Amino acid sequence: MTRHHIALIPGDGIGAEVLPPAQQVLDAVGARHGIDFTYATYDWSCERYLREGAMMPADGLGQLRDKDAILLGAVGYPGVPDHVSLWGLLIPIRRGFRQYVNLRPIRVFEGVDSPLRAAAPGGVDGGVEFVVVRENVEGEYSEIGGRLNRGTPEELAVQEAVFTRAGVTRVLDFAFGLAARRGGTLTSATKSNGIVHTLPFWDELVAERAAVHPGVAWDQEHIDALAAKFVLDPARFDVVVASNLFGDILSDLAAAVAGSIGIAPAANLNPERDFPSMFEPVHGSAPDIAGQGIANPLGAIWSAAMMLDHLGHPEAAKDVTDAIAAVLAKTDVRTPDLGGGATTSEFTGKLLDLL
Numbered sequence: 001m002t003r004h005h006i007a008l009i010p011g012d013g014i015g016a017e018v019l020p021p022a023q024q025v026l027d028a029v030g031a032r033h034g035i036d037f038t039y040a041t042y043d044w045s046c047e048r049y050l051r052e053g054a055m056m057p058a059d060g061l062g063q064l065r066d067k068d069a070i071l072l073g074a075v076g077y078p079g080v081p082d083h084v085s086l087w088g089l090l091i092p093i094r095r096g097f098r099q100y101v102n103l104r105p106i107r108v109f110e111g112v113d114s115p116l117r118a119a120a121p122g123g124v125d126g127g128v129e130f131v132v133v134r135e136n137v138e139g140e141y142s143e144i145g146g147r148l149n150r151g152t153p154e155e156l157a158v159q160e161a162v163f164t165r166a167g168v169t170r171v172l173d174f175a176f177g178l179a180a181r182r183g184g185t186l187t188s189a190t191k192s193n194g195i196v197h198t199l200p201f202w203d204e205l206v207a208e209r210a211a212v213h214p215g216v217a218w219d220q221e222h223i224d225a226l227a228a229k230f231v232l233d234p235a236r237f238d239v240v241v242a243s244n245l246f247g248d249i250l251s252d253l254a255a256a257v258a259g260s261i262g263i264a265p266a267a268n269l270n271p272e273r274d275f276p277s278m279f280e281p282v283h284g285s286a287p288d289i290a291g292q293g294i295a296n297p298l299g300a301i302w303s304a305a306m307m308l309d310h311l312g313h314p315e316a317a318k319d320v321t322d323a324i325a326a327v328l329a330k331t332d333v334r335t336p337d338l339g340g341g342a343t344t345s346e347f348t349g350k351l352l353d354l355l
């Protein structure tokens with residue numbers, strides 16, 4: 001029996017609605033594969049912020065430090081400014097635990113209607129199955145900058161982006177390594193035609209790392225053209241590496257191309273494993289549907305599968321992704337974002353039956 005101690009941070013809105021399904025799936029698949037999960041649940045959220053003035057306690061990272069992994073729902077809720085909730089919890093965890101890779105797979109599943117006519121299911125010829133490798137701790141997400149002359153006609157805001165040789169190199173090496181393992185190609189998202197310092201530097205480093213990984217075919221695309229190609233020809237992509245902001249935008253776009261942002265998972269990886277990694281759906285707390293019990297749990301469940309893989313249980317992870325594929329291909333039970341009428345718990349129950 002293998003044991004894993006997991007930190008659960010349900011968070012706000014539908015974050016707290018999709019995490020229990022992920023936990024149910026973990027327990028079910030764990031029982032079959034001889035994996036014993038124990039959990040520590042944290043109420044860190046906007047609700048806590050309104051009550052106690054902070055999203056998490058001062059030693060929050062210290063409390064997570066000894067866990068094998070972190071599973072998070074989502075944070076952010078009306079009434080608390082987004083920069084407060086995110087810079088008070090999500091971003092400190094990603095940075096503090098050096099989770100510099102944000103791995104976001106995309107797959108068109110059989111049985112899910114992509115809004116694109118041409119998008120065939122992943123796994124068949126011409127099918128859509130790729131992964132966005134998002135730089136997760138630097139780049140455009142920075143606290144450097146400021147605002148001047150508030151409320152005057154001369155008001156201005158300045159926001160700096162920080163790209164370091166070490167930070168870009170390590171995420172590029174991860175992406176090239178992943179492309180090599182998949183036997184695929186790498187596409188780098190850039191904007192070196194419009195942004196004159198950071199992205200030309202990014203491009204130079206891509207060329208440098210490509211020379212170190214000569215077996216991987218690669219190219220680069222400007223982010224504007226790349227966004228269009230995600231829609232026009234998503235099947236051509238395999239590994240797409242992008243800066244923090246570009247990767248954020250591309251991963252929601254890719255999720256929508258694959259049928260719903262409710263399906264898409266993310267792994268915030270600390271590849272050196274000197275800190276816990278964090279797994280969370282790509283989507284947010286969705287205040288517009290929170291409290292109705294209709295959130296799609298698949299993004300959280302697929303994130304739990306990525307956690308299983310990271311913890312050394314690829315067969316258990318595959319059982320979970322196979323169950324996701326089966327519930328979509330073999331049944332018409334699904335949540336409203338996928339055109340169905342099922343609740344979160346009905347959809348989860350059907351998936352558990354097939355697991």
Ligand code: NAD
Binds near residue numbers: 014073086285287289
């Ligand atoms: P969102 O992802 O919460 O919602 C965007 C749209 O997608 C909404 O219409 C929502 O109903 C729908 N949607 C998202 N997940 C779904 C699911 N599982 N099932 C069905 N429909 C789903 O993005 P937003 O509206 O930009 O952000 C809402 C809040 O969440 C903000 O406070 C934002 O900062 C926060 N947020 C947090 C995270 C995180 O914690 N990782 C990620 C993204 C956004």
Ligand code: IPM
Binds near residue numbers: 086090248282284
């Ligand atoms: C995500 C989210 C976060 C991000 C926000 C909420 C700060 O959109 O995880 O994709 O941009 O990283």
Ligand code: MN
Binds near residue numbers: 252282
């Ligand atoms: Mn996002």
